[in-house]
Amino acid sequence: MSSHQTCDGMESQTAFVVGHDWGAEVAGHLCLFRPGRALVSLGVPFRPRSKELKPTKLDWELLGPWQGVKIAVPTKFIVGDKDVGFVSFGTKDCINGEIFKEFVPNVEVVVIDGHHFIQQEKAEPVSNEISCFLSKKSLL
Template sequence: MEEEIKHRTLSVNGIAMHVAEKGRGPVVLLLHGFPELWYTWRRQIHALAALGYRAVAPDLRGYGDTEAPAAVGRYTCHHVVGDLVALMDELGLGEEEKVHVVGHDCGALVGWYLCMFRPERVRSYVTLTVPFRPRNPAMKTVEAMRALFGDDYYICRFQEPGEIESEIERIGVRNVLRKILTDRKPGPPMWPKGEDFSRRPGWPLALPSWLSEEDLDYYTSKFEKRGFTGGLNYYRAMDLNWELTAAWTGAQVKVPVKFIVGDLDMTYTTLGVKEYVHGGGFKKHVPLLEEVVVIEGVGHFINQEKAEETNSHIIDFIKKF
């Protein structure tokens, strides 16, 4: 009988963190995005463990069964990277031991901060959907997004504490999760005020083959219990991160990197991203970028939608290190 995924709660950086793990060998740290959980990596965990790796997937600060501090100021890049370094210590890794890191969506941003702040702890980094973007010293992060995409851009809409939480409560947690996880519309994601997509013609949408009603049940149960505020606070801390990272203006990320994205991904199809990724800008800031993989016909949740193909790309890269 196949060994089950193990779950435990560890004390890291002053919070209780839920961790799912399986396998023995070099550690692969899997960092989920919004609105997800450790569960997004369920197919990667089994595949990595079967090949001699120790797959470790935490519920990040504010998510699922991990503690969720209320204050936005406790979700800065320094807090979340501190969580990961403390997690490595709790896993029994010494100061000289490195981990492979795989990040998706907001988890990919956390991964980039880890690589920038503590490169000596990272063996390799596979980033899904989100390339590294250097700090713009002239304009705060959310201000720049508002100037480019307007007030309805999802990150701009997430800024006011309590506002989007009230909309989610009105629309329904399951409806919101269903919409976000199944959305395949290219381009910058918009969330216009007052929009109730659950009342659109044709709703509810049929779930794709990679996401079952049972999967949606799991996500829904955890977000109904924990709420969305913790996850939203990552976006609300973006301007604070901009202030805190002034000393890293112009810094390069110097760990081996592989970037994987779907050609329908909402980030990849946002204005200017393809040009940055393929035109030399990405490589300039990440000199050890070894490979860019674009998978055709795939949306944002690539590690779930194309699990086997994503697994193959991850494993092909990390086994080199």
């Protein structure tokens, strides 16, 4: 069963989706495909379909209809400032640049002192960020 079937099976029009690393990638696409969700992404920002990110031919073909589509749901991106991906793989430039905000226009970015497994290393501040974000009345 897919993640969107699980959410749809609960017969709810809204869901709060939290994902870390590859789970953040899955969560981002879930919110792209089923926009009645709110997204919290930990460590890995949503990156739209592009020529540079072409994981497999099948993925490329399946994502074709969503070329240029924005994640319209409220989104919070949380990352550790010492996360190897943040520092070395362009994540810092991505979240500070225009492309990220173009494809995820309703995003709040939080950089916390920590590493890749920020949700474990800094559980309390990360949990507080998530709780505050999800408790906003505008998300309901």
